[in-house]
Amino acid sequence: xxxxxxxxxxxxxxxxxxxxxxxxxxxxxxxxxxxxxxxxxxxxxxxxxxxxxxxxxxxxxxxxxxxxxxxxxxxxxxxxxxxxxxxxxxxxxxxxxxxxxxxxxxxxxxxxxxxxxxxxxxxxxxxxxxxxxxxxxxxxxxxxxxxxxxxxxxxxxxxxxxxxxxxxxxxxxxxxxxxxxxxxxxxxxxxxxxxxxxxxxxxxxxxxxxxxxxxxxxxxxxxxxxxxxxxxxxxxxxxxxxxxxxxxxxxxxxxxxxxxxxxxxxxxxxxxxxxxxxxxxxxxxxxxxxxxxxxxxxxxxxxxxxxxxxxxxxxxxxxxxxxxxxxxxxxxxxxxxxxxx
Amino acid sequence: xxxxxxxxxxxxxxxxxxxxxxxxxxxxxxxxxxxxxxxxxxxxxxxxxxxxxxxxxxxxxxxxxxxxxxxxxxxxxxxxxxxxxxxxxxxxxxxxxxxxxxxxxxxxxxxxxxxxxxxxxxxxxxxxxxxxxxxxxxxxxxxxxxxxxxxxxxxxxxxxxxxxxxxxxxxxxxxxxxxxxx
Numbered sequence: 001x002x003x004x005x006x007x008x009x010x011x012x013x014x015x016x017x018x019x020x021x022x023x024x025x026x027x028x029x030x031x032x033x034x035x036x037x038x039x040x041x042x043x044x045x046x047x048x049x050x051x052x053x054x055x056x057x058x059x060x061x062x063x064x065x066x067x068x069x070x071x072x073x074x075x076x077x078x079x080x081x082x083x084x085x086x087x088x089x090x091x092x093x094x095x096x097x098x099x100x101x102x103x104x105x106x107x108x109x110x111x112x113x114x115x116x117x118x119x120x121x122x123x124x125x126x127x128x129x130x131x132x133x134x135x136x137x138x139x140x141x142x143x144x145x146x147x148x149x150x151x152x153x154x155x156x157x158x159x160x161x162x163x164x165x166x167x168x169x170x171x172x173x174x175x176x177x178x179x180x181x182x183x184x185x186x187x188x189x190x191x192x193x194x195x196x197x198x199x200x201x202x203x204x205x206x207x208x209x210x211x212x213x214x215x216x217x218x219x220x221x222x223x224x225x226x227x228x229x230x231x232x233x234x235x236x237x238x239x240x241x242x243x244x245x246x247x248x249x250x251x252x253x254x255x256x257x258x259x260x261x262x263x264x265x266x267x268x269x270x271x272x273x274x275x276x277x278x279x280x281x282x283x284x285x286x287x288x289x290x291x292x293x294x295x296x297x298x299x300x301x302x303x304x305x306x307x308x309x310x311x312x313x314x315x316x317x318x319x320x321x322x323x324x325x326x327x328x329x330x331x332x333x334x335x336x337x338x339x340x341x
Numbered sequence: 342x343x344x345x346x347x348x349x350x351x352x353x354x355x356x357x358x359x360x361x362x363x364x365x366x367x368x369x370x371x372x373x374x375x376x377x378x379x380x381x382x383x384x385x386x387x388x389x390x391x392x393x394x395x396x397x398x399x400x401x402x403x404x405x406x407x408x409x410x411x412x413x414x415x416x417x418x419x420x421x422x423x424x425x426x427x428x429x430x431x432x433x434x435x436x437x438x439x440x441x442x443x444x445x446x447x448x449x450x451x452x453x454x455x456x457x458x459x460x461x462x463x464x465x466x467x468x469x470x471x472x473x474x475x476x477x478x479x480x481x482x483x484x485x486x487x488x489x490x491x492x493x494x495x496x497x498x499x500x501x502x503x504x505x506x507x508x509x510x511x512x513x514x515x516x517x518x519x520x521x522x523x
Contacts (some may be wrong), residue, residue, distance in 0.1 A: 008480065008511075010461070012484055012485040022382065026396065027367065030399045030403050195434060196355050207474060207497070208432075
């Protein structure tokens with residue numbers, strides 16, 4: 001075995017051995033919650049059984065699928081019409097074996113709307129020669145859509161704000177916009193949750209809690225508002241290629257000659273990171289954020305004294321491209337200075 | 342409702358898990374809860390979250406207990422439930438890292454005899470804290486739970502190549518750090 005692998009094994013064993021006592025599993029609570037969830041889902045199940053029977057009949061009659069290309073053949077084998085179990089909990093995976101069940105409740109706001117993509121990851125959808133990527137969720141558990149060049153079909157299960165998108169198939173036409181096509185498909189593959197805000201915007205979220213896709217209802221969408229395929233340049237170049245780093249990642253470096261006991265960063269998208277111990281000359285890990293500029297709000301604490309770097313605003317600034325960046329911090333004449341590195 | 346059945350031999354319970362028998366759920370929990378909590382702790386890095394994640398996963402397992410497959414399929418299902426629960430907990434908690442936590446999470450005090458080994462394990466712990474949750478999960482499943490890449494991919498709901506990439510990138514990072522520290 002590789003020496004580094006062994007180090008990993010030993011390190012994780014050590015960490016587990018040192019974990020705090022977490023208490024035993026509360027079996028009474030497990031059973032009570034399980035039964036409560038069962039009771040709450042029972043009426044929905046009945047409705048879905050009816051819907052499923054109708055959907056299955058329609059699918060048999062339609063006999064669609066000629067010329068389709070399955071791009072995710074290695075995915076979990078969930079039936080095209082998703083089949084759930086009688087009880088759903090926020091954490092349980094989609095079933096893979098039972099043939100006798102029904103899906104969890106669909107979200108009415110999700111179903112039936114033609115959703116037009118406006119953002120993929122940290123970047124806007126760009127307007128090019130192809131069509132704007134879009135999705136439509138059906139009551140029968142299908143997702144129909146298109147990327148810039150091809151039509152798509154998959155299936156989904158929604159449970160609370162969790163969603164699983166699987167079984168994607170696509171027509172297989174040449175695409176002049178392969179990058180956007182691939183990013184759209186990767187975002188669909190990464191999606192594990194969704195949210196529809198008060199303004200009706202649908203956000204698909206990945207397992208890291210990051211925005212995978214943002215979509216608007218067709219009625220609120222205007223292609224004219226999308227940037228063109230060649231975006232204006234001028235933002236700083238990342239230290240690492242966007243091909244390697246998918247989003248914007250920022251770290252801090254302590255260029256001062258004192259240790260920071262604590263440090264707090266607030267990014268423009270509202271994300272806050274507060275950690276302790278950044279020694280003089282040390283560098284933090286990278287924090288991924290949806291939005292960042294060449295500076296941000298930073299506060300550090302040294303021997304109980306707080307030093308703050310307070311941006312006035314971000315007007316006129318260019319958002320950083322996906323990549324890795326460093327904010328270098330120093331304390332000069334009693335003031336915290338931030339230099340974009 | 343449940344009497345404590347003690348902690349039977351864990352591997353024997355795993356082999357004999359019989360989801361169709363209600364009593365075997367208690368046996369399963371008592372035999373495996375420490376391991377489940379370990380895995381959840383390593384993924385969530387927070388005591389309360391780890392406990393919540395295990396409870397959440399078990400709610401799902403109990404609800405389906407009489408319909409779950411046995412053997413390896415059961416193992417895969419159980420891990421997938423736990424990983425889903427952990428990632429859900431992480432996703433829902435505020436993106437504000439608690440300052441009080443790191444001190445509590447430190448490894449045991451360094452003693453002169455074990456200093457070198459503990460320094461490396463500290464580096465592993467620190468590195469894991471900087472990994473994204475999915476990548477950290479892949480590492481924990483690979484090097485702590487001894488899962489195959491196919492099993493990791495199933496638990497994470499990603500491609501096997503992605504699972505391999507998560508692990509290999511983490512290995513490269515750790516290797517680089519250890520070399521820097523020498």
